[in-house]
Every structure is written in structure tokens, then in C-alpha cells.
Amino acid sequence: xxxxxxxxxxxxxxxxxxxxxxxxxxxxxxxxxxxxxxxxxxxxxxxxxxxxxxxxxxxxxxxxxxxxxxxxxxxxxxxxxxxxxxxxxxxxxxxxxxxxxxxxxxxxxxxxxxxxxxxxxxxxxxxxxxxxxxxxxxxxxxxxxxxxxxxxxxxxxxxxxxxxxxxxxxxxxxxxxxxxxxxxxxxxxxxxxxxxxxxxxxxxxxxxxxxxxxxxxxxxxxxxxxxxxxxxxxxxxxxxxxxxxxxxxxxxxxxxxxxxxxxxxxxxxxxxxxxxxxxxxxxxxxxxxxxxxxxxxxxxxxxxxxxxxxxxxxxxxxxxxxxxxxxxxxxxxxxxxxxxxxxxxxxxxxxxxxxxxxxxxxxxx
Numbered sequence: 001x002x003x004x005x006x007x008x009x010x011x012x013x014x015x016x017x018x019x020x021x022x023x024x025x026x027x028x029x030x031x032x033x034x035x036x037x038x039x040x041x042x043x044x045x046x047x048x049x050x051x052x053x054x055x056x057x058x059x060x061x062x063x064x065x066x067x068x069x070x071x072x073x074x075x076x077x078x079x080x081x082x083x084x085x086x087x088x089x090x091x092x093x094x095x096x097x098x099x100x101x102x103x104x105x106x107x108x109x110x111x112x113x114x115x116x117x118x119x120x121x122x123x124x125x126x127x128x129x130x131x132x133x134x135x136x137x138x139x140x141x142x143x144x145x146x147x148x149x150x151x152x153x154x155x156x157x158x159x160x161x162x163x164x165x166x167x168x169x170x171x172x173x174x175x176x177x178x179x180x181x182x183x184x185x186x187x188x189x190x191x192x193x194x195x196x197x198x199x200x201x202x203x204x205x206x207x208x209x210x211x212x213x214x215x216x217x218x219x220x221x222x223x224x225x226x227x228x229x230x231x232x233x234x235x236x237x238x239x240x241x242x243x244x245x246x247x248x249x250x251x252x253x254x255x256x257x258x259x260x261x262x263x264x265x266x267x268x269x270x271x272x273x274x275x276x277x278x279x280x281x282x283x284x285x286x287x288x289x290x291x292x293x294x295x296x297x298x299x300x301x302x303x304x305x306x307x308x309x310x311x312x313x314x315x316x317x318x319x320x321x322x323x324x325x326x327x328x329x330x331x332x333x334x335x336x337x338x339x340x341x342x343x344x345x346x347x348x349x350x351x352x353x354x355x356x357x358x359x360x361x362x363x364x365x
Contacts, residue, residue: 007046007207010083021046027074031201032208033223045208051083052207053108053116055145056090059131059138060165060174061122064193065156066092072196073280080200084207088116102134105145113148117206123158123165124180126173142180151212152177152186153202154219157295160190167301178219185212188219192295195276198224218298220270229266229292232274235259248289259286263307265294 005013011021025042029035034042058066070077070093081087089105096104108116120142128137136144146152154160154177165174178186187202202221205213213221230236238244238258245252245259253262260267266274269292273284286292291307294300304310 005050007049007051007083010051011046014083016083024075024079028201028204028208031074031197032205032213033201042204042208049207051086052203053112054085054087054089054119054203055105055108055116055149056087056092056119056121057142057145058091059120059122059124059142059159060163060172061156061158063092063121065121065199066090068191068193068196069155069199070196071279072200074197075200075204077196077200080203085117085203099134109145109148114150116149117151117153117203118145118149119153119155120159120177121155123163123174124177125165126175127171130172139180142177146177146181146184149184151206152181152184153199154178154186154188154190155199156194157190157192157300160188160219161298163192164301186219187212187215187221189224190220190296191271192300194296195224195272195278197276198272216270220296224272224276225270225296227270227272227275229269229271229274229286233266234274234287253289259289259291260311261309262291263293263305263309263311264291265297265300265311266292267313268311269294269297271296 008021011024016024022043025046026036026039029039029042032042056066072080075084087093088108089101091101094101094104124138124142125131126139128139131138133141157163158165158174159177162170162174162176165172166176178188189199189202191198198221201224202213205221205223213223216222216225230239233239235256235258238256239260243252243255243257244261245257246261247253248262253259258264264286266286273292274286277284277287293306294303294311
């Protein structure tokens with residue numbers, strides 16, 4: 001990688017105006033979950049920071065994370081690849097192959113120790129014969145690249161938790177990268193695949209603040225994994241009203257009722273799906289009629305059928321039996337209406353008696 005200009009310099013060379021640069025920074029701040037008042041910090045970082053060298057390794061994966069990444073719309077992936085980072089090595093997008101590609105990876109490790117970001121897609125087999133490139137095992141490749149990395153991004157559920165390759169009986173001995181690397185900051189960005197803007201948002205945070213974002217108790221960035229899908233779901237009102245689809249072809253499903261009874265894991269899944277949505281904010285699985293399968297959570301592939309009700313509400317939920325929650329609410333409302341009506345009738349009767357006592361000279365009881 002040649003001597004680089006700042007990110008702003010790269011943008012100006014590409015014909016981006018100052019106005020559009022500021023728009024991009026505002027969008028980045030929003031993507032990272034920052035307050036609007038912190039936009040200036042993003043602007044300053046983009047004016048002074050250089051593009052970050054990135055090595056992107058793929059092991060036991062389906063390339064879904066790479067496919068998701070290249071569909072980012074806020075910011076657009078071309079802005080990320082050509083202006084924010086320098087993607088020096090990737091099997092999916094690289095024009096080079098063989099020795100030339102491997103030489104590019106080693107060049108970054110030697111020239112930019114402690115400066116480059118390592119992105120990892122896919123789980124790592126502990127049985128070497130299942131994944132070897134150029135005579136080097138996946139495990140050795142990972143440890144070699146991680147040694148000089150500034151930070152490591154575990155993109156997708158495979159690198160974060162072991163993924164489908166680690167599902168029972170796990171013939172390859174697949175493990176997440178955290179089982180092998182203990183001395184580097186690692187950001188888990190789970191999902192099968194993760195939302196594109198979440199992936200680029202984490203990179204934007206690294207560039208802006210020079211460090212990994214605030215993480216939750218399992219190593220996921222809080223900005224994108226702080227809420228359950230259930231909390232922000234567009235079908236939540238139906239859940240609260242006790243209106244559920246009983247099957248995928250019943251009237252409830254056609255009316256857009258809550259999918260909890262047909263297996264939705266939204267109550268126990270932390271992700272930005274319901275807020276950021278997919279394909280540029282167009283939709284997400286639940287909105288499209290498919291229950292959440294909990295793909296950002298550990299071992300989702302071994303937690304039983306995706307279409308059987310298994311999710312349990314957390315202790316902080318106000319209802320214990322969600323199927324009855326709406327019915328109970330309706331019952332309470334009905335009872336409240338009845339009580340109100342009875343109280344009104346009694347009040348009117350009393351008012352009538354008062355009128356009788358006021359207007360007549362004879363008490364009639």
C-alpha cells in the first residue's frame with residue numbers, strides 16, 4: 001500500500017464536494033448510533049485519519065458476510081472500500097490469486113504491524129485437514145495474521161460463535177476465533193449474515209475513535225446489539241394485544257399478527273434488524289412474514305426447529321404468559337368498562353334521587 005492521503009483527501013480526489021463529505025459524516029454518525037452533536041468528531045477523524053489497511057480472511061463460511069458487506073448503502077460500499085479502508089487481502093473480492101494474493105497479505109503484516117485491522121469470516125477448524133491454503137492450516141493463518149493486528153472483527157455467526165460448521169456433531173472441530181485468540185481486542189458482529197450497515201458502522205467507529213466500540217457482555221457492539229428485536233418489532237402491538245398467527249396460512253398471518261407462536265425468537269434475540277432493517281432499510285424477516293430465527297445468538301442452529309415456539313421472555317418482561325397477555329389486557333379493559341358503566345349508572349341513580357328530593361315535597365324512597 002502506497003503512502004496515503006487522509007480520507008478527506010481521497011474523497012476530494014474522487015470529486016466529492018465538501019457538502020457531500022459533510023453529508024457522509026452525518027450519515028456515518030447516525031449509523032454508529034452517535035448523537036447528532038458528535039458529528040463534528042466524525043468530520044475531524046475523516047479530515048485527519050488515513051485509510052486503514054484491512055486483511056479479510058475467510059475460513060469455514062458461505063461468503064454470506066462478504067455478500068452482505070458489499071451491499072452497504074449507508075455508507076455506500078464504494079465509499080468504504082475506496083475512501084475509508086484499504087482492503088489489501090480478501091479471497092472474495094481480490095483480483096489476484098495464488099502466490100500473488102498471499103504475498104499481498106504478508107506485505108501488509110510486515111509493513112503495517114499494529115496498524116491494520118483483521119476481519120475474519122467463518123469458523124476455524126481445529127482439525128487442520130479440513131481447511132488449508134498454500135499448505136498452511138486455517139488456525140496457523142489466523143494466528144499469524146492476528147499477531148500484528150490493531151483489532152479483530154469477527155464478522156458473522158460463524159467466526160463469532162462457531163456457526164453452522166460447529167453444529168452437532170461438529171466434524172471439523174470448528175471453533176469461534178475467540179477460542180484461539182486471547183490477547184487482541186475482538187469485536188463480535190454476529191448474524192447470518194450481519195446487516196451491511198452494522199459491518200461498515202464498526203469500521204467507521206474504529207476510524208473515528210481509533211478504538212473498538214463499547215461492547216456488551218459477550219463482545220458485541222452495544223450501538224447495534226443493545227435492543228431485542230421484540231422491543232422494536234413492527235408487530236409488537238399485536239403481541240401486546242394477544243393477536244398471534246397460529247400457522248403460516250391462517251388469517252392471523254395474512255393480517256400481519258405476531259409470529260411468536262410460529263417460532264419467532266425476537267423476544268430473546270439482540271440485533272438491529274427491526275431498527276436498521278435490510279437492503280437499505282427496506283424490510284427485515286419479521287416484516288416480510290418470517291419469524292426471527294435468532295441468528296445473532298450463540299448456538300442458534302442447535303436450539304431446535306426455527307418454526308417451533310421455544311423463545312422465552314426475559315424476567316424484565318411485564319407478562320409471563322405472552323399468549324394470554326393480550327387477552328388479559330382485553331379482559332381488564334372490558335372489566336374496566338363494565339365497572340365504569342356500573343359506577344355511572346349508580347351515580348345517575350343517585351343524581352335522580354337528589355332531583356326527586358329537591359323537586360318534590362313528599363319523599364318517595
